[in-house]
Amino acid sequence: MADAIHIASSCHCNIVGSFEVVNWISKHYKGKFHALNIGGQVVSGLFKVKAVSANHSSSMPDGTYGGVAMGFVINHPSKCLYYSGDTGLSYEMKLVGDVYKPGIGLFPIGGTFTMDHTDAILAAEYCGVSEVIGLHYDTFGPIEIDKTMAQSDFRIKNKKLSLINIGESVDL
Amino acid sequence: MADAIHIASSCHCNIVGSFEVVNWISKHYKGKFHALNIGGQVVSGLFKVKAVSANHSSSMPDGTYGGVAMGFVINHPSKCLYYSGDTGLSYEMKLVGDVYKPGIGLFPIGGTFTMDHTDAILAAEYCGVSEVIGLHYDTFGPIEIDKTMAQSDFRIKNKKLSLINIGESVDL
Amino acid sequence: MADAIHIASSCHCNIVGSFEVVNWISKHYKGKFHALNIGGQVVSGLFKVKAVSANHSSSMPDGTYGGVAMGFVINHPSKCLYYSGDTGLSYEMKLVGDVYKPGIGLFPIGGTFTMDHTDAILAAEYCGVSEVIGLHYDTFGPIEIDKTMAQSDFRIKNKKLSLINIGESVDL
Numbered sequence: 001m002a003d004a005i006h007i008a009s010s011c012h013c014n015i016v017g018s019f020e021v022v023n024w025i026s027k028h029y030k031g032k033f034h035a036l037n038i039g040g041q042v043v044s045g046l047f048k049v050k051a052v053s054a055n056h057s058s059s060m061p062d063g064t065y066g067g068v069a070m071g072f073v074i075n076h077p078s079k080c081l082y083y084s085g086d087t088g089l090s091y092e093m094k095l096v097g098d099v100y101k102p103g104i105g106l107f108p109i110g111g112t113f114t115m116d117h118t119d120a121i122l123a124a125e126y127c128g129v130s131e132v133i134g135l136h137y138d139t140f141g142p143i144e145i146d147k148t149m150a151q152s153d154f155r156i157k158n159k160k161l162s163l164i165n166i167g168e169s170v171d172l
Numbered sequence: 173m174a175d176a177i178h179i180a181s182s183c184h185c186n187i188v189g190s191f192e193v194v195n196w197i198s199k200h201y202k203g204k205f206h207a208l209n210i211g212g213q214v215v216s217g218l219f220k221v222k223a224v225s226a227n228h229s230s231s232m233p234d235g236t237y238g239g240v241a242m243g244f245v246i247n248h249p250s251k252c253l254y255y256s257g258d259t260g261l262s263y264e265m266k267l268v269g270d271v272y273k274p275g276i277g278l279f280p281i282g283g284t285f286t287m288d289h290t291d292a293i294l295a296a297e298y299c300g301v302s303e304v305i306g307l308h309y310d311t312f313g314p315i316e317i318d319k320t321m322a323q324s325d326f327r328i329k330n331k332k333l334s335l336i337n338i339g340e341s342v343d344l
Numbered sequence: 345m346a347d348a349i350h351i352a353s354s355c356h357c358n359i360v361g362s363f364e365v366v367n368w369i370s371k372h373y374k375g376k377f378h379a380l381n382i383g384g385q386v387v388s389g390l391f392k393v394k395a396v397s398a399n400h401s402s403s404m405p406d407g408t409y410g411g412v413a414m415g416f417v418i419n420h421p422s423k424c425l426y427y428s429g430d431t432g433l434s435y436e437m438k439l440v441g442d443v444y445k446p447g448i449g450l451f452p453i454g455g456t457f458t459m460d461h462t463d464a465i466l467a468a469e470y471c472g473v474s475e476v477i478g479l480h481y482d483t484f485g486p487i488e489i490d491k492t493m494a495q496s497d498f499r500i501k502n503k504k505l506s507l508i509n510i511g512e513s514v515d516l
Contacts, residue, residue: 019285020231037285038227039260053227053260055382055397055436057411059364065237065409067229088383088397089443091263091435092227099261099294113363113381122443191457192403209457210399211432225399225432237409239401263435264399271433271466 005029016042016049020067024060038070048075052096054087056114073100079172081106082127086136089119089126097127104172105129108136109150109161110143117150121157131160133170177201188214188221192239196232210242220247224268226259228286245272251344253278254299258308261291261298269299276344277301280308281322281333282315289322293329303332305342345405349373360386360393364411368404382414392419396440398431400458417444423516425450426471430480433463433470441471448516449473452480453494453505454487461494465501475504477514 004025008015014032015025022035034042042049050073058066071085073096082102084093096102107123108114114136115123124132132154137145147163154161164170176197180187186204187197194207206214214221222245230238243257245268254274256265268274279295280286286308287295296304304326309317319335326333336342348369352359358376359369366379378386386393394417402410415429417440426446428437440446451467452458458480459467468476476498481489491507498505508514 018229020229020235023235035285037229037258037260039280039287039291040284041288051260053262055412057362057364057381057409059409059411063364063367063408064235065229065231067231068227068241069412086381088381088395089439090397091439095261095263108383112384113379115383116385119383190401192401192407195407207457209401209430209432211452211459211463212456213460223432225434236407237401237403239403240399240413267433267435 001025005031008032014042014044016072018051018058018067018070020065021058021060024064024066038068046076049073050075050100053090053092054085055090055092056086056088071096073102075100079103081172082129084108084115084123086114089115089122091126093123093126097129100127102127102129103131105132106135107132109134110137110139110145112142114143117145117153117161120161121154121159124154124159125157130158131162133162133164173197177203180204186214186216188244190223190230190239190242192237193230193232196236196238210240218248221245222247222272225262225264226257227262227264228258228260243268245274247272251275253344254301256280256287256295258286261287261294263298265295265298269301274299274301275303277304278307279304281306282309282311282317284314286315289317289325289333292333293326293331296326296331297329302330303334305334305336345369349375352376358386358388360416362395362402362411362414364409365402365404368408368410382412390420393417394419394444397434397436398429399434399436400430400432415440417446419444423447425516426473428452428459428467430458433459433466435470437467437470441473444471446471446473447475449476450479451476453478454481454483454489456486458487461489461497461505464505465498465503468498468503469501474502475506477506477508 016034019035022033052071054069054071056069058069060066074081080102083106107120109117151161188206191207194205224243226241226243228241230241232238246253252274255278279292281289323333360378363379366377396415398413398415400413402413404410418425424446427450451464453461495505
């Protein structure tokens with residue numbers, strides 16, 4: 001949840017999350033929430049956000065149960081993004097490819113607690129994307145990576161791995 | 173668990189559920205239980221009930237961990253029912269099709285916390301059923317649906333969506 | 345976790361487990377730990393151990409949430425073992441076959457809380473192994489099995505089911 005409360009209060013926006021996560025965070029922050037579970041969808045303007053399966057645990061800061069981990073497919077008429085969430089490689093990513101045909105993947109690449117970049121290349125193949133924005137790497141020791149090698153391994157498979165610096169923005 | 177205790181005490185029947193759910197409910201009700209986990213099977217007369225995977229969270233009324241969500245395949249010599257449980261669409265439904273070849277699906281269709289009817293059509297394709305009984309819709313605001321459109325969308329795909337009123341029964 | 349602390353303290357070895365399990369056990373034992381989540385990998389000498397998905401609940405002895413259940417793929421230059429963990433049959437086992445091409449499966453075969461031997465034959469087909477070492481059977485009533493029938497059913501499918509006695513060791 002990291003900066004969720006800070007962002008939501010700055011932007012006056014809703015927080016979308018699993019029933020259990022929303023339930024927990026609503027005790028710490030009096031904002032607007034949209035609770036869902038896997039299969040649920042939120043529509044906001046031209047955006048449709050769909051909750052899909054992720055292979056990861058979900059415990060809250062106090063150790064209580066945080067529901068099941070989720071990824072999100074973010075659909076806009078101009079483009080479809082698949083944010084896998086923290087997850088290991090899964091056949092459910094083939095389902096995302098079949099049903100949503102995403103154009104870009106936002107995938108963890110740091111290993112240890114998620115996919116590493118080798119798994120992320122397979123994830124891109126499973127869901128049919130050729131461009132991946134890397135997440136969940138280099139922020140602490142166990143998930144430090146060799147960025148040059150990761151990007152090179154993607155290129156060998158005719159895929160692109162974009163790595164964005166903190167504060168940087170990209171046009172999709 | 174809703175009316176589980178009421179039904180079990182009225183019918184003097186066993187309650188079948190996951191280890192964690194049975195553990196919790198047995199503190200509130202002194203009945204007979206049959207605990208299992210995914211892959212487990214209960215045989216009762218001509219019925220075989222098999223626990224299969226579902227993509228959903230499972231927390232108890234007090235917020236504690238309720239194990240993993242489950243669906244159930246209910247096998248009888250005359251017919252095989254696949255009750256998916258509350259779940260999002262999943263490739264595991266293809267496994268149910270491969271292994272059990274169910275004749276009827278009992279699927280959630282309300283969205284937000286489960287599949288909507290569009291996902292349920294894909295679920296029917298994944299597991300190879302042409303008839304679905306719709307569940308988990310219209311009981312509160314976030315899961316209200318357009319029943320006419322849902323049934324029409326099923327028909328377009330050469331499938332049948334049956335919607336049963338509370339108290340109504342159907343012959344399968 | 346059973347004998348994990350006893351084994352770790354006898355062998356002075358690390359305990360590898362999910363973030364939530366390691367967190368819990370580290371309150372009861374002051375040893376060395378390696379926490380990971382699905383997709384994570386531990387390298388030790390010539391061994392690479394990769395955490396993969398399993399379909400099972402994970403609650404700690406005090407009922408608290410123990411993260412998601414895991415299997416482990418144990419890679420050594422001479423052989424690749426797939427220890428599925430306690431699990432039901434899953435399409436994720438096809439992923440293990442595609443990515444790791446294991447030579448031997450260590451699968452539960454006792455039913456009720458895991459796969460039974462019939463599911464384990466399908467698991468072997470899903471991940472492409474012809475030899476399985478059976479686990480999680482005969483230690484208490486609900487998971488007692490007919491060992492002769494189980495081994496015969498494997499043979500019919502041109503697969504081998506090895507059942508090892510407690511204290512016995514095998515060369516792989």
